[in-house]
Every structure is written in structure tokens, then in C-alpha cells.
Amino acid sequence: MKFNVVSPENTKELLELISVNQDRYFRFGAGYTDLLIELKKQPDEDLTVINLAQLTDDIFTAISKIADGFRIGSLVTAKRISLSKDLQSNYSVLTEAAKKLASGQVRQVATIGGNICTASPAGDMACALVALQANCEILNSNGTLRIIPITDFFTGVRTTVLQKDEVLRSIVIPSNNRKNKIYSNFIKIGTRRAMECSIVSLAYHILTDEKSIITHAGIALGSVAPTIMLAKSACDYLLGKSFSSLNPSEIKEFSQKILEYASPISDIRASAWYRTEVLGNVAKSIFEN
Amino acid sequence: MSQSIKINFTINGKRTELTIPPYMLLIDLIREELGLKGTKPGCLEGECGACTVLVNGEAVNSCLYLAINVDGKEVITVEGLPVTPEGEIDPVQEALIQHGAVQCGFCTPGMVMSIKSFVAQCNKDNIIPSPDEIKKAIEGNLCRCTGYVKIVEAVESLF
Numbered sequence: 292m293k294f295n296v297v298s299p300e301n302t303k304e305l306l307e308l309i310s311v312n313q314d315r316y317f318r319f320g321a322g323y324t325d326l327l328i329e330l331k332k333q334p335d336e337d338l339t340v341i342n343l344a345q346l347t348d349d350i351f352t353a354i355s356k357i358a359d360g361f362r363i364g365s366l367v368t369a370k371r372i373s374l375s376k377d378l379q380s381n382y383s384v385l386t387e388a389a390k391k392l393a394s395g396q397v398r399q400v401a402t403i404g405g406n407i408c409t410a411s412p413a414g415d416m417a418c419a420l421v422a423l424q425a426n427c428e429i430l431n432s433n434g435t436l437r438i439i440p441i442t443d444f445f446t447g448v449r450t451t452v453l454q455k456d457e458v459l460r461s462i463v464i465p466s467n468n469r470k471n472k473i474y475s476n477f478i479k480i481g482t483r484r485a486m487e488c489s490i491v492s493l494a495y496h497i498l499t500d501e502k503s504i505i506t507h508a509g510i511a512l513g514s515v516a517p518t519i520m521l522a523k524s525a526c527d528y529l530l531g532k533s534f535s536s537l538n539p540s541e542i543k544e545f546s547q548k549i550l551e552y553a554s555p556i557s558d559i560r561a562s563a564w565y566r567t568e569v570l571g572n573v574a575k576s577i578f579e580n
Numbered sequence: 581m582s583q584s585i586k587i588n589f590t591i592n593g594k595r596t597e598l599t600i601p602p603y604m605l606l607i608d609l610i611r612e613e614l615g616l617k618g619t620k621p622g623c624l625e626g627e628c629g630a631c632t633v634l635v636n637g638e639a640v641n642s643c644l645y646l647a648i649n650v651d652g653k654e655v656i657t658v659e660g661l662p663v664t665p666e667g668e669i670d671p672v673q674e675a676l677i678q679h680g681a682v683q684c685g686f687c688t689p690g691m692v693m694s695i696k697s698f699v700a701q702c703n704k705d706n707i708i709p710s711p712d713e714i715k716k717a718i719e720g721n722l723c724r725c726t727g728y729v730k731i732v733e734a735v736e737s738l739f
Contacts, residue, residue, distance in 0.1 A: 293603050295602055370638075395694065396640050
């Protein structure tokens with residue numbers, strides 16, 4: 292495994308390096324927990340790694356409260372997300388996903404931007420962000436910013452809308468409008484509880500008013516399709532219903548709507564049949580526990 | 581591919597300057613450049629934790645860490661844990677011995693470093709961890725011999 296490394300220390304240097312490397316093969320490295328494993332398996336090529344680990348600009352490295360929600364820099368680590376009290380009280384789906392990601396050693400360095408850009412259908416934090424219907428703030432090498440919903444970010448297994456001259460700068464999570472209570476959690480099913488890549492994951496973020504009526508629902512599914520899926524019709528189905536008194540037939544109908552988004556494969560971790568059964572049961576468990 | 585990069589860092593309390601290839605992994609810096617063989621190469625893909633070291637006090641997998649990124653930082657390996665003039669070893673190591681929590685010993689240096697960082701965090705937050713919290717703290721360290729029970733008991737004894 293051999294490659295060159297360039298280490299920008301600020302946004303300006305980063306954009307220049309993206310620009311000058313347009314004709315070369317380059318990759319971004321941040322936490323390296325995915326990239327190094329991938330590069331170890333590849334034959335040596337004339338590769339340049341743009342090392343983001345020494346970039347210190349707040350816009351890439353901070354969690355900040357903004358007028359319409361929270362902005363998280365793409366270099367914020369899973370560990371920092373898991374410890375953020377602001378995120379825990381507003382978006383516990385995200386902090387729970389961060390806590391369940393891999394191990395302490397990995398969480399210490401793995402970044403939220405990396406979890407998104409690696410575009411795995413099993414990405415834990417990415418799944419939570421789809422449930423939260425976050426927006427991705429993408430910079431191109433000219434410094435132009437474009438904002439796209441995370442639901443449009445993934446185009447397939449390990450592919451995204453990012454162009455070669457673009458970098459994911461930050462993520463914005465919208466405010467919890469008109470909420471009385473927040474039901475927000477990340478359910479991860481694996482064969483063991485530690486260091487596990489999920490067999491099925493379900494992220495939900497549901498807001499209710501003072502009468503327990505559901506006013507907002509975001510539900511995302513991981514590891515059951517080529518990309519993380521927002522189960523839109525299942526979310527819409529919940530609107531106007533009472534969170535605490537869904538009847539068994541409504542819960543069943545909700546679960547069936549969730550399953551419409553699943554097209555799982557059988558692989559070394561689980562069979563397609565098992566994934567489907569588990570997903571249906573996990574979906575019901577939101578309202579049954 | 582002739583690029584090389586100069587880094588300044590602290591290893592086990594000693595300031596060090598080295599010029600290394602940019603693709604060098606932290607585990608190779610520690611074992612091959614510095615000759616510190618206590619840090620073990622296991623799976624080399626972040627699953628087993630045998631290569632765990634502390635960077636600025638936090639446990640990381642040295643097999644998935646670019647060595648150039650320790651520039652300006654403090655690295656502690658198992659060799660860097662203090663031994664008193666009377667020969668007393670680190671309390672974490674002593675607890676593992678006292679509880680019979682070491683069998684083949686290959687996972688032990690990594691396990692010790694994960695426990696070190698966890699104990700420091702608990703002490704800072706004034707927390708006495710539950711057995712489940714201890715298990716969570718060592719989730720990134722595989723041990724194929726002990727079944728973990730004695731390791732968890734050893735960590736409990738530190739509080």
C-alpha cells in the first residue's frame with residue numbers, strides 16, 4: 292500500500308488541492324477506518340490522498356446551533372456526536388446511531404462525513420440523517436456551495452452525487468418544529484452487539500403535539516436495499532395518528548408500508564428472508580414497546 | 581512515490597522527530613521504526629483491537645491510523661505505562677494479573693490500553709461503571725481465550 296499524501300490545513304488550501312488534482316486519481320481521507328481497509332486490498336496505483344485530518348476550519352469540524360437547526364461539520368467524529376448533549380436532546384436517533392457504530396477505537400476517529408460519503412447501505416449515522424431528512428452542504432473547488440437533501444445524495448451501493456471537484460463540507464439537520472414530544476431512536480440488528488455491521492437497521496424520528504398526535508415522521512431503513520431508504524409512505528401514514536394508541540391493524544399496515552421499501556439481498560451476514568422478517572418486526576416494535 | 585514527511589510527536593513521554601513515508605501506518609511506525617513490539621498486529625482491519633494505543637489519551641486502532649497524523653500529538657503504547665522504582669506496574673495491568681484475566685496474552689496490550697482510556701474517562705466524569713458499560717468499553721477488543729468475564733471483573737476492581 293503506497294500513496295502520496297497532501298494535508299490541507301484550511302478550506303482555501305483544500306480547494307486548491309482538489310483543483311490541481313482533477314486529472315489525477317485522488318481520494319479523501321478523514322478517519323481512515325474505511326479508506327485504509329479498501330486501499331490495503333488494492334494494487335498500488337499512482338494515488339494521492341487528500342488528508343482531511345489536519346483541516347481545522349470550524350465549518351468542517353464543529354457542531355453548531357443555527358437559526359433553522361444544527362450544522363455538523365463533515366469531520367466531526369462519531370465519538371463527539373455520541374457525547375453531544377444538544378444532539379442527544381433534539382435528535383437522539385443520531386447520537387444512538389453514533390454510539391452503536393463499530394467500537395470505541397473506531398468512533399474516536401471515524402467521521403460523519405466519511406460515514407455519508409462511503410455510501411454504504413449499512414451506514415449507521417447516514418441512516419439516522421436520512422430519518423432526520425438532513426441536507427448536505429457540498430463545496431466545489433471554485434468555492435461554490437450547493438445544498439442537496441441527503442435523500443438525493445446516494446445513487447447506489449458506494450456511489451453518490453458527489454462530483455470529482457466536490458467535497459462534503461457539512462450537514463444541516465432541520466429544527467424540530469411544533470413538537471411536544473420527540474420519539475427518536477436507532478434500532479440496529481446484528482449478529483452480535485459489538486463491532487457489528489448491521490443486518491437490518493431502522494432509524495426513526497417522530498414528533499407529536501400535546502395530544503400525542505403525530506405531526507412529523509421520518510423513518511429510514513438500512514441494509515435492506517442498495518441505498519438507505521426513506522420510507523416515505525410509511526411516514527405519511529403516521530401523520531395525524533396518535534402515537535400512543537395505534538391499534539394492532541394500524542401497526543400491521545404501517546409495517547407493511549415499511550416493507551415496500553425493502554429489497555434485501557442474501558449475503559454472509561443474513562438471508563433476504565431473515566432481513567425482511569426482522570424489518571417487519573422492528574418496525575412494529577416502535578409502537579409496541 | 582519518493583515523498584516523505586517529517587513529523588514531531590511524543591512517544592511514551594519522549595519527544596521524537598522522524599521522517600517517514602506518507603502511507604506508513606501508526607502500527608508500523610511503532611513496531612518497525614521505534615522497535616516497540618508490545619503493540620500487536622492482529623486483524624489489521626480495525627476489528628480486533630490488539631493494536632490499540634493511546635493518541636492524546638484516547639484509544640485508537642494503530643492499524644487504521646496514518647502515522648503522519650500523530651504530528652503534534654502524544655502517543656502512548658503499552659511500554660509507556662509507568663513502572664514505579666519498586667517495580668510496581670500499572671494498576672490496570674496488575675488488576676488483569678490478579679483476576680487471571682490473561683491467558684495467551686496476545687490481546688492484552690490492546691485490552692490494557694482500551695481499559696486505560698476508559699478508566700481515565702470514568703474518573704474524569706466521576707462515574708463507577710456498570711458491567712454493561714465495561715463490556716461496551718472493550719467492545720473493540722477481541723479476546724479468544726478468557727471469555728471476557730475475568731477481564732470485566734478486573735476492570736470492576738479498579739473502581
